[in-house]
Amino acid sequence: MQLNREDLLTAYTKMRTIREFEERVHKEFATGKIPGFVHLYAGEEASAVGVCMQLDGADYITSTHRGHGHCIGKGCDVDGMMKEIFGRHGGLCKGKGGSMHIADVGKGMLGANGIVGGGPPLACGAALAAKERKTGGVAVAFFGDGAYNQGTTLESMNLASVYQLPVFFVLEDNGYAETTSSDWSIGGHNPVLRARGFGIPGERVDGHDFFAVYRAALEAVKRMRAGAGPQFLHIEFTRYYGHFEGDAMTYRPPGEVNEERKFLDCLNFFRARVMSAGLLEAAALDNVDKDVEKRIDAAVAAAKKAAPPKSDDLTTDVYKSY
């Protein structure tokens, strides 16, 4: 695994962009300017970026209700995303999808998904289409620990195994399905072993460690591209915010999030690793921080200034023709 300076800067920029995006959405949500439900990805950045860096334009991902990080990882435009979350004209989905349904099909991002376990069957279909059309593409199904107990996910793992589809099942285990601990809800307490039961190889990695995720994803995607069929990855990490914005998180022990922000931060780990190895210097990383902050500032300002959707938009886009 050789990451050059450019790769490292890309990885850091993407992770920092996700963090900054989510911290700003958190602040703006508190002012009441963002409607609906918002689920933040802060703390989980290494997963989306470490996995999506293995993908290219012919590859697909399906996402979850906590999907902003996956969008940024797969290259969606942050201005369009911010406008979408604000429900504005110019949003990636014209303000008709919102945070839970951000998608950019042209970029291979098949949608955040409001249904827990909604994505894996779609990822199977995307992989089947790639296989049938011989595009060489693969599909990644990101799903949470809650979705690992949904029939759709388990059926999809079986289907992908039976058809030997290039689907990468990425279990993002942030410890809580809403309020319920994943230690309790995943029967057998061994997600990797469960995947093996379907004939799908996989491993567990520390999701605070970008390099661990990157290495595991690199190998899995390489195996899939070589025709080895579906792969699995159990990423363990934490989320810094509640299930959704407004969640008081009383199910978490007092101080847990503060401790995690202090000791379990993928961005801090990344910084320390690349600096101590002499790969990137503080100034370069600081510059990224500043640039990203400006970019997100601009995205928020543009979203606030953007017009609301037109009333005609209410009834368009239901069908291609009707």
Place this chain on the structure above:
Amino acid sequence: MTKKSFRQALNEGMRQEMERDATVIVMGEDIAGGMGSKGEQDAWGDVLGASKGLLPKFGRERVYDTPISESAFIGAAAGAAINGLRPVAQLMFVDFFGVCGDQIINQMAKFRYMFGGKATTPVVIRTLFGAGLRAAAQHSQCLYPIFTHIPGLKVVIPSSPYEAKGLMIQSIRDDDPVIFFEHKAMYDDEEEVPDEPYAIPFGQAKIVREGGDATIVAIGRMVKFSSQAAAALEKEGIKCTVIDPRTTSPLDTTAILDSVKKTGRLIVVDEANPRCNLATDISALVAQNAFKSLRAPIRMVTPPHTPVPFAGELEDLYVPSPAGIQTAVTETVRYQ
């Protein structure tokens, strides 16, 4: 032109579209049959044999037998459809939509709108429906009202072999998700069906017969029963228009309203259970838009609000009959 069964018409429609367009694939439980088994391949050609022969012609690369796993493969059909294929997936019996409803109702139906018009999902879900085979409560329902209710889905219900072929071809060519209902008691019905491919457009009702005394709107197999009733009524001097909407979404409201404005009487015959079905929907349409034309109360002919029974005597009572339709029309025409 030769006589073909409903089953043969479906088969021909699918086969001709697969020949025309290499992105069309078919998938489903036992859609060929025999996958992984030591015996005959293409053993079934789906549960009632409409896909028979597709496997030897197109191979396993385009004919996918699936595990019994509707959530996964109906969802995979949707995922493949937004990525360049035109899958025709069979949900064996529509009663089974309970195990994959999310992928139909929340995923494929919503992509285009939720994603701001950026997704196109040309998928066809073929599904068997309807009573008459003594298949009882979990294999006989008429659940098209549920799908008609969902924006983003198109709902197609052919009433004869000719309709089945033309509507199947249109469904495969259509760029939106289509739920295609096949009445299992009509599979052996026969009529003249052109050998060449043809597409019947959606949202254009078929006027099956014309008469000035009453308008009968009927769905699926009920078109046949209503035509039989109308033929018998004609001998008594009552002339009926029989309208087959062909698709319940989109619905040809113009054809229905225009006819009721001429006849002043409406009978809707629907094999779906009576609450919130197509009969109530079409009745509301007419009550709202052609109230002054009505010379008698609208009449709905439906089964009772019960599950479909098993015993033949009970199932025959359950399904609307030509005789029952005849009575309903006569009473409506004689209404003072």
